[in-house]
Amino acid sequence: MHLAQEATTGFFYLAPWLVFAPLLGLLINLIFGRWFSETMVGTVASLASGAAFLVSVLLTLSLSANHGEVVRWRLAEWIHIGALQLDWTFRVDSLSTTMMLVVSGVGTLIHIYAIGYMHEDVRFKNDVGRFRRFFVYLNLFIAMMMILVSGDSYMMLFVGWEGVGLCSFLLIGFWYELDTLGRPSWANSNAAKKAFIVNRIGDFGFLIAGFIMFWALGSFQFDEVFEAAEGAAPGVIMAITLLMLVGVAGKSAQIPLYVWLPDAMAGPTPVSALIHAATMVTAGVYLITRSAELYTLVPQAQYIVALTGAVTALFAATIAVGQYDIKKVLAYSTISQLGFMVAAVGMGAFVAGMFHLVTHAFFKALLFLSAGSVILGVERGHHHAEHAHHGKGKKGKRKEEKSHDEHAEGHGEVFDPNDMRNMGGMRKTMPTTYWLYMIGTLALAGIVPFAGFWSKDEILLDASLHFPLIYWLLSIAAFFTAFYMGRQIWMVFFGEPRHEAAAHAEESPRVITVPLMVLAFLSVVGGALNLPFEGFHNLGHWLEHTLHEVESLPLNLGVAGISTILALAAIYLSWLIYGRNPLRAGEVDPLKRRLGAIFSGAENKWYVDELYHAIIVTPFVKISQFLADVIDWRFWHDWFHETVIAGTYNWLSNIALNRYADQQGIDAAANGLASITQWLSVTLRKIQNGFVRSYALSVLLGVVLIVGYLILK
């Protein structure tokens, strides 16, 4: 280990602990976890993640003391083949530390939350033993995410990129033998496979981009690539950036590869919050920001990126309006917000994109975790209601557990605790969660002065200055954002309970609500990171060390005013539709009554899954079957292997070798030798007759012969 950059003081030598602290936690839980209590397992995992956060803070402080100069800490040699010189180097600069802080900070809060959440989740699903596994995966995720954000080359980034993809797969399929309602099914594992496979398509693009990069620019290391890119042909850079966009579309759930993210909600809620909202899915945004110097070389590619993001933002926002599953709404909202970020970085507003990434991590994690709290509350209420029916009041813990088991055996009615149509009126039963959810909603909707307002406004402002089309797409998306969040609030927390479960819902314990309060605090004040006033722009100045050219735009009251009015109008509209006359149990969604087919389209995700199924999955399955049956089995196996190869071989061995060479050559020689020996022995044994006198006679005859010869010669 040595310092790549000279003259640095500070805590940079701690950089490897970003990865090794979570790995250590993982190993402790993996090896000794079976003897730990649940609290102990959760504490170890949280401390491991917390250690990574601490290291991130120390690195940030050291970097700040170092005037933001990039520091590269080489840990190990990785691949050295010819011109390919890859090391495991930690890159500490203002961009990577920003990501580290978000990942480990939000990650640690979610670890703590998960102690409470998984405690109940494993009990609702009757597999307490899986508690430890969850934290092992979660720590692995933090380690992989750290590799991703701290890598100093595209290949190291790719290692983390694939690593977080794996963790995503493992955690979406955490309840792999169930579906989201807890019934035995392969639905969850199918969701995991879908996420993994769709991401493979994106990674394919990323890999090709990497190959072209190495072929044309001769390196994977960020600085070397950027330096070489300036003299390279624009076509090459165009290819690299667009193929990278394919990777981004996969990981950050952009059109056309976003379809995996809604299904990824099959994972436990802390996973949805950590991986599928706050951190992993922002890796694509990070990648584009990291490659800022490549993207700024090709404005056309930038525009394509921005347009992809803006269209995704609007498209996903419209779907979110038609969803009933509380987590699905948030999932489409995440896609939409990721669209905002991608649009921002595509427009070259890297600071705005990163700013929105950070604030989004706060308020979307808050929303998801609050939604998890709501779901748990409803589940508790559901069990409570069942219990009240069966047990007629409390009869001690044993009885209660038995009643749980009975429930797990299955009552006729399947209850979906995620369905907003089963909720309603929960501001009374879950007041803390209600307020937390409210803060998250206001932040997401972009209401002053919550964090989302500042970051979204910065994106909109940038768009309004340079890209009017994108500005309008994003503004409409922002309108829908406020609308579906308003709809969610009215449906979940206001009105009357539409199901016994919601009526009996209970507030979550403090282990769940305290991390939420921290996130809520951050969602309120997160905007202070980059206030658009003279003398602030803190994040902008901080990222300037890495991104070099940063536009610090002042607050534009026109843009801010329009977006605020749009948001307020959307919330008012949602109140008119959902708040004024609350939905009653069994009633059809009021918007569906008014819009009919359009709402059904949104409800069914504009039939994109069906479209993909028809144009990709079905032909793919057909081709696979054709290949398997006709090509592989009939042609390759039956004809080529059985007839041609095996037939020739059999003929050769049977006729040529067996009959001629073996039977008539080798066998004949061996048998002939044996017959000669036999004949000889049969003949010669007659001489050995056992009569001494005959031997004596032969001796005599021999003597006579020899003597006769000697005499007569």
Place this chain on the structure above:
Amino acid sequence: MVPVNYYIVLSAILFTIGAVGVLTRRNALIIFMSVELMLNSANLAFVAFSSVIKSFTGQIFVFFVIAVAAAEVAVGLALIVEIFKSKRSIDVDQMSSLKG
């Protein structure tokens, strides 16, 4: 002085008698005696030639032959005794267990 030819002829006759005895008789003792006869016919020839060429070499050979014959008889008779113990017979034709 008896001519040497007579000795040689007598020796040849004795040797032939011995050889025929070895080949025709089945009694081991008789065979032994026949062998002795053959040895002694050879001794006779040695002595006869020794006196003709005036050399003691032939007579020394005879001493060796007598000594070897004695040893041979000693070993041979011991063998015959052992064979008789197991077979209750000294018929050499019955000693054919090495027949091929």
